[in-house]
Amino acid sequence: MNEGGLGLRNLKVWNLTLCLRLIWVLFCNHKSLWGCWIKENRIKNRIFWEQEQKGHSSWTWKALLSLRNAASAFLMSRVGNGNQTSFWHDVWTPFGPLIRHFGPQGPRELGIPTDARICSVVNENGWKLPSARSDEAEALQIHLASVSLPCASAHDDEFLWRVDNVELDAFSTKLTWESLRPRAPIQLWTSNVWCEVSQHLWAMIIRRLGYRTLSFHSWNAFSDWLGSKDSICPTTLRRLVAQAVIYSLWHERNNRLHNNISSSSEVIFKLLDRRIRDAILARRNRKKFKNLIAKWLTFA
Structure with missing residues (x-):
């Protein structure tokens, strides 16, 4: 990172x-x-x-x-x-x-x-x-x-x-x-994106999914969590949210690196929330997505 x-x-x-x-x-x-x-x-x-x-x-x-x-x-x-x-x-x-x-x-x-x-x-x-x-x-x-x-x-x-x-x-x-593995020069701006933004954003996402607190020490642990089942949040919603979070962080990374534009965690979360709602509503007639919008808004 x-x-x-x-x-x-x-x-x-x-x-x-x-x-x-x-x-x-x-x-x-x-x-x-x-x-x-x-x-x-x-x-x-x-x-x-x-x-x-x-x-x-x-x-x-x-x-x-x-x-x-x-x-x-x-x-x-x-x-x-x-x-x-x-x-x-x-x-x-x-x-x-x-x-x-x-x-x-x-x-x-x-x-x-x-x-x-x-x-x-x-x-x-x-x-x-x-x-x-x-x-x-x-x-x-x-x-x-x-x-x-x-x-x-x-x-x-x-x-x-x-x-x-x-x-x-x-x-x-x-x-x-x-x-x-291929390497690239260390980027000074990464600490702002991956620490300041991602940690705050992740905390907001976890609360919205219904969890009190949740953290991972490796990508393997994160992947295992995405594939597991529990009574708190459907697997489909977790995977959808994970994809949206990764995309949002990557978009923020590109904005800071190439356009010299940065956004706060709150602004990123608002766009992320809209993106997740749109993704669910676009698939609302599919079996796995029928109840996801209600679940996503439960802890809003």
Whole structure:
């Protein structure tokens, strides 16, 4: 809201965030029945990053595969024995996925297959890498000389979720959403609209609907209230009023931002009241709207 919007989530970005969590489940040790089934029946012994999008695959699986580039920006591996980490595709060095660092010619240059895991690139003598023939190969070998060599007796590889250079042991929906969502500059006028106006206006609306007091700490709680049933106010009226309130606040926001015109809570409520009455009367012959005008005017 302090960026000038209504505080509503962009559903496309929200869906991306939740889909990324499904990808995270495939890499962490989460005891998910879905994750176990996918690893056993879809991934098997292959690498997630090299899975092919087959025509007979489910829509969900195809959607997850299409998000691999987005997921690689967050997923990173802390190498132990090297059995789970892909040499080319996982992020385990400062260079990001090595397949991007070297380019398509990388596997041929180093003689390492694209489906290789780190454990297959080391032996008792060290890293099985040819002499550096490019700046990228030289930078990689310099880095590898400064890290511990993976060995079979070490702990399993651990995957972390990194958001804005903060390494997390578990997926964070909030931080991932904040990282992905589009942002805008902080607007100084928002405190006047969303605090001064909206709180007073909301108090007036709640009293008109027959409630003594009512507040919400999240949009989810607000949405749950709109879909619930109680003996005080019909669900249809609550939804109608909510739509009208949001529209009125957005209209006020635009007036203040673009036209340098502001209205008091009382003026906004008067226009809101007229808008709700008109909406109800226009649908008065519908079953759910027959008694709404009387209900709306009960506490006027």
